[in-house]
Amino acid sequence: MGGIHPTAIITDQAEAIRNAIRDVVPNIIHHFCMWHILSKAPEKFKHLKNVSRATNELKGVVYNSLSIQIFETK
Numbered sequence: 001m002g003g004i005h006p007t008a009i010i011t012d013q014a015e016a017i018r019n020a021i022r023d024v025v026p027n028i029i030h031h032f033c034m035w036h037i038l039s040k041a042p043e044k045f046k047h048l049k050n051v052s053r054a055t056n057e058l059k060g061v062v063y064n065s066l067s068i069q070i071f072e073t074k
Contacts, residue, residue: 012036034062 008029011017013036021030038059045054065071 038062 005025006028008031009021009025010031010033011021013032018030021028038055041055041058042051045051045058048054061071061074065074
């Protein structure tokens with residue numbers, strides 16, 4: 001990469017990867033992959049009466065928020 005380091009990285013939520021990133025590139029911004037997060041939503045919401053609705057509402061908040069302020073109010 002020509003001596004230029006990335007400023008951000010997107011990964012799944014594997015703890016080994018998190019630890020490696022923290023140790024190797026501690027100043028990088030680490031984001032979790034949205035696909036992995038949303039694919040786990042039904043399992044995380046299984047205690048709710050309407051899992052499908054909760055999952056769809058989460059997707060709506062994530063994908064339809066135009067700003068941080070809008071996201072945080074939802």
